[in-house]
Amino acid sequence: MKRLLFITFLLAGCSPSINTSLKSNLQNPKPDWLSAKPELSGFYTGVGHSAKMGDNNYIQSAKKSALEDLVSQIKVNVSSTSLLTQIDNNKEFQEKYEQIIQTTAADEIQEFEQAGAWEDELNYWVYYKLSKQRYKEIKDQQKRNAITLGLDFFTKAKEAERNGEPVVSLGFYYQGFRAIEKYLDEPIRLEYQGKEILLTNEIVAGMQLLLDKISLTVDPKELMLNRRLAQNDLSVLARATDKATRKAIADLPLAAAFEKGAGDVFPTYKTDANGQVKILLTKISSRDMEQTVGVKIDMMNFVGQTQDEIYSLVAQKMVVPKAVVLMKVQRPLVYVTSVEKSLGVQKSNQQITNRIKNYLANSGFEFTDDRNKAELWLDVDANSERGAQSGSIFITYVTAVIKVSTARDNKEIYATTLDRIKGFSLDFERSSQEAYNKSLETLNNDKLPELLNAILQ
Template sequence: MRVPLLLALVLVAACSPKVQPPDPESLKPTWLKTTPYQDGYYTGIGHSVKTGNNNYIQSAKKSALDDLVQEIRVNISSTSILSQLETNQKLSEQYQQTIQTTAADEIEEFELVDAWEDNANYWVYYRLSIARYRQIKEEQRRTATTLAVDFFLKARAAQKAGENMMAVTYYFQSLRSVEKYLGEAITVNVENKDMLLVNEAYTSIQGILDKIALKTDPSHIALNRRISQDSPTSTAFVTYKEKNKPVANVPLHASFEKGSGDVFPTYKSDDAGKAKILMNKIGSRELEQTVAVKVDINSLAGSGLSPLYSLLISTFNVPTAQIALQVHRPLVFITSTEKSFGFDKTNAQITNKLKNLLANNGFEFTDEKNRAELWFDVKADSEKGSITGSIYVTYLTGVIRVATMKDGKEIYATTLDRVKGYGLDYDKSSVDAYNKAMETLEKERMTEMLETVLQ
């Protein structure tokens, strides 16, 4: 009886339908299958992969808030400063980008609606009340506006007292207080007058800048590229246009506008409205170069500027003056003795290479020693080394010295010490050594030589 019963059980089991595992997609909540929409709310879905060593919950939360922020639209008022200054959309685009970049870190009172996960992934669903978000932002805007008005009033007081530079600083602090609202038309009542606060602060700054004149004396300088030989100086003068009265404590910035070199960048006008501009080095071989001196608007605006604020500051028209430089190239006299195994070479390879490099860096040459400013002397010789099989080895030793013709003082010297060359005979290995010496001169010694000689 047992065998037929066992057989019957087996037959029943074989005929039973198989239980199918559930489809993973069917287990997911509706908000993962279709983008959720809730009237009166911003919504955001975040996702993170479980890697075993990451905080996937926090990562998914950040992803959800970033997604939520994408729904927040930034409108720029037609009467805002951004709209008034707009010429190429850069300000508006930067403003919108800034608002959305910072919003995810600043939004408050968002809610977790749901979360779902499987073995490898984690999803989270957040929402934010549109009405509450706008209420919070309006409260923040009022606080910022109150601070901006306070700075604006201090600016007006400073301006009335004749402290224009202090007034500019306060106006900038006013603008900075409402930086996040530059796209809005912030209307306030100041001194019984309704005004657009940001626009008025901006216009006031530009108005003060327009009253300032900046000039340099001398405005044209002829100098040698070896700038230390001439010790050129120019003085910047800052005055008010109408009264020609000097303006003290005006920050200035100097830089090469054409050409290149080292010029001390930052200055502040003294009580006489003066600042001496210091040029330390001419880096370009151009014969005509220009140094621009400008009122340093960034210094007036303050440190730690955001990209949007920096872009706004760049729209101001600032007083500017130029120093035109007529650069004379140093005149060089060259002597050389290049040998191969003690015999004079027919081709002065290192000397020719040196002349080529100097010419490319803005030097000129003369055959008259008494006319030269610099004397370059090149000495080089090769000596025979070992023979290994069919390979011949040669060693080259060279010295390059530079002296000033005015006083005969040596200002630079470098040695090319035992540069090894290879060839199928000694002549070829000597040529190889000279080629390697020229490569060393160009790649390793020339920059150092130029920096020293052009001091």
């Protein structure tokens, strides 16, 4: 009897919470679209979720997730006669194009609607839908507008080309491409001057044909250079002309970059009224004996300040006029003098001098014992001095003066001092060695890159 009363009491004690949970579930039941992915005839659908964590904007996060889910159902179908198929043999371009279109679609999609939302204490879900028919109508209208704009720019590009204005023509070609770049996956057939054309294909082909008519040269094609550019009479002139007429092409955007080796070259240019521009090379940082700088038409200049990932992919497929400057780089000869002492006594191992020489050798410099043959003079003067003694600890300081000058006229290029670098050990000799070791750390971390940069200016 007591056991029966206890069980009855236990059930009575638990029943309020059970009832509360049941009541809560009945009041806020999960919708069907949470149990399974909604499949609604004639609609694209998307479900998004976000956890309620802290003060995060979970509603916006869930909406963004739902929109991405919806957009993922809208596939890009590539036609066999589209531009994508013609320029993309290994499907790599197509995959990148589809990714870009998919990424931008969420920002541009219109007239989707919220079909539901549900939340509990920890989570929030939202359900979007978009009419396939309405989506098609919107996209068709956008496409018609894009084709009209693209054809207008294409017509202007052809007119500029006939007028002998290649740079203007390339700009209009780009604007035409920009207008219809979201439709590279399908052929845009229309009639132009009495014949049927594929507009996107014609725009890209027109740009390529125009590029093929441009000649780009550099003078000189080959240079003998010293790594210290300040010692060179450096003048490289790029020139753009029409292959057929030899007429100079003004305002043509060019780009320059190292193709072999490394250094600093000003990246972008525009040709002057004579179709010429001077290429500015300010530093050679590679130790390679032969290096090259390529100069080519800057196709991305037509984009302006905006980003255009799709056009960038297409531009990479184009054959662009290019000229190459071959630079044969001479390694500077360095003459070295040094005095390194420990507590006033000449050191057998010239640590600081050897570290500098190794660094310069790895950076493409060579050394000579004949000052008359040298271009640079490196001088190192270092010594250690006794400091205080505290019990069994002995303190020593190293001071080193490092100078680099021109060997012929002794004009100072660089000078620095390692000032009282402290070492400590069980006697002065060992603390002196420790101070020299720490001097090498300072040299590596701060002074050597600074020294090299000063020499190469």
